[in-house]
Amino acid sequence: MMKRSVVAIAISLLLGMCSAQAVEIYNKDGNKLDLNDRIKVSHVISDNSENSGDASSNIQGGFIGETKITNKLTGYGTWSYQFSLRDSEGSDAQNGNATRLGFAGLKYDTWGSVDYGRNFGLIYDVMANTDMLPYFGSDSDYNDVFLAGRSSGLLTWRNNGFFNLVKGLNIAAQYEGKNDRSGSDNGVTRSNGDGFALSASYTFDSGISFGGAYASLDRTEAQNSFVHGKGNNAQNWATTVKYDANQIYLAAVYGETLNATPISGGFANKANVFEAVAQYQFINGWRPSLAYISSRGKDIENIGDADILKYAALGTYYYFNKNMSLFAEYRLNLLKDNNPLNVATDNILAAGLAYQF
Template sequence: MMKRSLLAAAMLPLLAALCPVQAAEIYNKDGNKLDLNGKIKVSHMFSDDSNNDGDASSNLQGGFTGETKISDKLTGYGSWSYQFSLHNSEGGSDAQNGNATRLGYAGLKYGELGSIDYGRNFGLVYDVMSNTDMLPFFGSDSDYNDVFLVGRSTGLLTWRNTGFFGLVDGLNVAAQYEGKNDRTGSTDQIIRANGDGFALSASYAFDFGLSFVGAFASLDRTDAQNNLSRGHGDKAQHWAASVKYDANQIYLAAAYDETLNATPISGGFANKAQNFEAVAQYQFLSGFRPSIAYISSKGKDIENIGDADIIKYTAIGAYYYFNVNMSLFAEYRINMLKDNNPLGLATDDVMALGLVYQF
């Protein structure tokens, strides 16, 4: 998942050096600009659960963002990002697993009217969930890609406006439409389908570091989804809200959301789910950034089960920033699910260690 900038302002030169690099400018002339960005993350997990033990997530992410000045008020832009898995063997049957287009969209921005773009982009529900998507390794458990505008999705028409048409500083609004993406085959493919739908989001940020954001999404479900053993209904819906404080080297965020027929579980979807995420971090000037978080998702009215925990854990970890390009991370996930839980989910703890180079 995408990690937000870790420091809001450069209070001291050392503090400025700790901010993650956003891009390397490779061209800027005559109103045309092109930035290159990339990140190599190598990591290893340790657990008694074989599915969470070993190298399963090392990857290379790379892409570019460009813009062109068309007139005084009109700007064109585009962005593309791809992920290559680093843990697969050469020429093996799994050589393509983990390789995917993360983002790819193009659009226009006109003055205070805002921007509009189309392509593979983040669903607006992620405007809320991104506030807690800050953990060193884990987290983002409620952010399912290609599932009802929660994470990255395909075929999104997105309009964004910052400052509410120039009238209210700090107030941002957005609207989004996604057309039908019908998928058949395995249950995993069917889960990542969707019918026509939309999302809305709004946020307000105070100048002292406090901000609020809310989002709503509603999409039609496909016939194949309603034929799965769990989760039935014409609509998949999502309500989400979060609060964040990011100032004075302190980062605090919490998010709460509810879904209807939209949270994937074994056999399909939970008819209803209640999700909560919270994270607290502090940035020391030495480069050390400890982190603690709590993540939970509880399914309601699940067929043949009733209520059941889907996700529940506490994560304790830290980043260490050597400089602007290099960082080290470690995190321990304390699984709080009960043994022999109704959904048959793993209950083992997991430790993750990793190193990141980015530019």
């Protein structure tokens, strides 16, 4: 009996390592403040020299604050910033530094929460299920591109438990105002007009969950001037199924975009996305990972159908404890040379170390 209890505690600890860590630094009179930070160092090896080197070593840090206003009303705020560790002390010192998140809001009883600021687009509610790879992944949820990843100017309403009536049923709605970034590098691609998104998910006690999300936003005039991707609207929908229990993690995502997936020369008129991840958490700290990621463009002007990305990834985490982890991953590119979109076809090996609290 004692041995089984120890095993259960170990499993709970190791599974908890995969979630974000935070340190509580203040909790008094209904006011609470947690700090979180992660230092990740990594190195990439590839046949393509442009993809080799220390490309993504960084520090990500910030806080989560909460204040109790009344018995039913709570205020909260979140801020997160990323600092690059690969830059010199010269003119390139600002490259790779960016605000990741920054929003504030109110939560009222069973009605849910409403917040505004830089946050995750609701399409990421689905894509997050396969964004679990040790190094790669997150290829289809572009940041600042039509609510697929992190975006600015988001008004978000969330309700977990469906007004406290249906356990496991979570719903959300989101509005994004126009963001014109045409004055920066790749800014036209990352611009957007007004739009909205919806998401819903249901989790069973067995660890199985299903989810879906949809987004539709206006496109800017500059975006319609591209060679590829025409239309007044950009749309994105995605569905997911996940199993997360008994040390096993399995997840798959299938979705489709219209005038919303960036490619060389603009956007794909249509793209089909499929992602799948399988992982197992050993009690000794190892967590091997196997994944398949693909995005295929359809009806691209002067090209037709073409792969945007397609690869398999084999990797692993090793958790020394809840704060320190080692990771490595090999990405086997499944694209061939001379593909229509001139996408890189090199295989890549990445490895690194992360400390978080």
